[in-house]
Amino acid sequence: MFKLDNTYARLPQEFYARVAPAKIPKPELIKWNTDLARRLGAQTESLTDNELAQIFTGQKLLPGSEPIALVYAGHQFGHFVHRLGDGRALLLGEVVDPSGQRYDMQLKGSGRTPFSRSGDGKAPLGPVLREYLVSEALHHLGLPTTRSLAAVKTGEMVYRENALPGAILTRVASSHIRVGTFEYFAARQDLENLKRLKEYSIQRHYPEIQNDSEAYLQFFRKVGYAQVELVTAWMALGFIHGVMNTDNMSIAGEAIDYGPCAFMDQFRFNQVFSSIDQFARYSYSNQARITIWNLSRLGNCLVLLTNHGSREATETLNEELESFGVLFEQKLASRMLKKLGVLNDEQPQDRDLVGKWLHYLETQQLDYTLSFRNLANLVENDAGFNFFEKTGAFQDFYRLWQQRIKNQNLETRAIKEQMNSVNPVFIPRNHKIEQVIEAGLRGDFSLFHEMNEVLKKPYEEQEQFSSYKLAPRPEQVVQATFCGT
Numbered sequence: 001m002f003k004l005d006n007t008y009a010r011l012p013q014e015f016y017a018r019v020a021p022a023k024i025p026k027p028e029l030i031k032w033n034t035d036l037a038r039r040l041g042a043q044t045e046s047l048t049d050n051e052l053a054q055i056f057t058g059q060k061l062l063p064g065s066e067p068i069a070l071v072y073a074g075h076q077f078g079h080f081v082h083r084l085g086d087g088r089a090l091l092l093g094e095v096v097d098p099s100g101q102r103y104d105m106q107l108k109g110s111g112r113t114p115f116s117r118s119g120d121g122k123a124p125l126g127p128v129l130r131e132y133l134v135s136e137a138l139h140h141l142g143l144p145t146t147r148s149l150a151a152v153k154t155g156e157m158v159y160r161e162n163a164l165p166g167a168i169l170t171r172v173a174s175s176h177i178r179v180g181t182f183e184y185f186a187a188r189q190d191l192e193n194l195k196r197l198k199e200y201s202i203q204r205h206y207p208e209i210q211n212d213s214e215a216y217l218q219f220f221r222k223v224g225y226a227q228v229e230l231v232t233a234w235m236a237l238g239f240i241h242g243v244m245n246t247d248n249m250s251i252a253g254e255a256i257d258y259g260p261c262a263f264m265d266q267f268r269f270n271q272v273f274s275s276i277d278q279f280a281r282y283s284y285s286n287q288a289r290i291t292i293w294n295l296s297r298l299g300n301c302l303v304l305l306t307n308h309g310s311r312e313a314t315e316t317l318n319e320e321l322e323s324f325g326v327l328f329e330q331k332l333a334s335r336m337l338k339k340l341g342v343l344n345d346e347q348p349q350d351r352d353l354v355g356k357w358l359h360y361l362e363t364q365q366l367d368y369t370l371s372f373r374n375l376a377n378l379v380e381n382d383a384g385f386n387f388f389e390k391t392g393a394f395q396d397f398y399r400l401w402q403q404r405i406k407n408q409n410l411e412t413r414a415i416k417e418q419m420n421s422v423n424p425v426f427i428p429r430n431h432k433i434e435q436v437i438e439a440g441l442r443g444d445f446s447l448f449h450e451m452n453e454v455l456k457k458p459y460e461e462q463e464q465f466s467s468y469k470l471a472p473r474p475e476q477v478v479q480a481t482f483c484g485t
Contacts, residue, residue, distance in 0.1 A: 021058025022111025026155025226253025
């Protein structure tokens with residue numbers, strides 16, 4: 001089994017609080033991620049489901065475990081909260097995989113901490129199932145993300161609007177350091193610990209820049225590039241995070257904290273799913289602006305480490321920030337063009353091609369994921385025309401698109417294969433997740449296990465699971481999602 005370390009617990013006590021996981025009445029394993037456990041170097045075949053449930057609810061601690069709740073601040077919907085922290089999570093420790101990569105192992109829903117405020121520190125079953133499904137789906141879609149190792153029922157009820165079964169998720173991450181962690185110390189003008197945090201973060205995530213004379217600048221570049229890569233990748237898949245607060249932005253460039261998130265069915269530039277995002281701050285199309293805004297918050301923290309905020313350092317970081325905006329546009333355009341089968345160097349008119357396509361999808365209220373898969377069929381023949389209505393807008397796009405892909409001098413089969421390699425058949429559709437949760441609340445996890453298996457091969461046709469690729473019927477459409485806290 002795992003033997004844990006905890007380098008974060010060796011930082012000063014201002015970084016965390018030591019907390020024991022809450023006692024729970026009847027842990028019962030729902031799902032154990034055998035593939036991830038093996039990747040992390042653990043052989044668990046000899047353990048029973050009951051033993052795994054005891055370990056991954058914190059009832060039995062692994063060797064080397066030092067449970068701590070991390071402190072951080074954050075801008076939540078644009079408003080700064082000076083002290084947030086893990087209100088329902090505990091970092092059990094860190095595991096080093098066979099390649100030497102270090103990962104955090106964290107329980108979510110493990111009880112109250114000093115940062116719980118008025119909350120109970122528990123997690124209802126629904127959000128645990130949602131995070132397991134979506135985080136693992138993003139991993140298999142090829143995105144850097146936190147992952148889910150275990151889901152366990154606690155045997156107790158959690159009270160929100162109604163009484164709901166409780167559960168605990170075990171999350172694995174490169175680390176749980178967030179932009180909000182930097183904001184916590186910067187807001188207190190605690191430059192000593194801010195510097196410690198920067199040095200620890202570099203050593204853990206970007207050791208190649210440890211000896212750089214301008215490590216703060218290189219660190220900013222590394223985090224910025226990682227975030228641009230991540231958000232453009234999920235936008236290309238039609239994903240909406242839902243709560244891109246700075247406390248939900250990992251400096252490791254991994255997607256983290258799956259609350260009111262969702263993949264779009266019908267394409268809409270201004271699509272919002274979060275029930276609490278009343279002003280559409282985190283809408284689909286606004287995710288680009290928010291990425292840059294969040295990075296600006298990190299820059300404000302790092303500049304404090306340069307002679308208490310030198311003007312020269314501020315200007316340098318602002319230049320970097322501006323370059324991230326340009327990079328975001330380039331990366332997103334490149335990803336979208338690959339989805340359209342444009343595989344060679346970008347040409348001046350290519351972004352207009354993307355714009356025409358997305359405008360057509362929005363006007364016709366077409367399903368985002370299915371539209372790309374059906375478009376790929378039109379590379380070789382006209383078999384996909386039964387999916388698209390031949391409006392003037394479509395004919396305009398189609399003519400330009402056909403001309404563009406034919407000018408590449410590539411075999412049509414190669415173009416179609418490339419398109420299908422970046423355009424999934426299966427995504428964790430919101431209405432299917434709701435069906436999984438409803439069944440889980442009845443004690444039936446067969447759909448949960450089945451959906452996990454389907455999402456392991458998102459780019460492959462799986463005819464026996466065709467219902468998972470279909471768009472929702474009107475009565476199945478999920479209008480809003482909730483964070484579960």
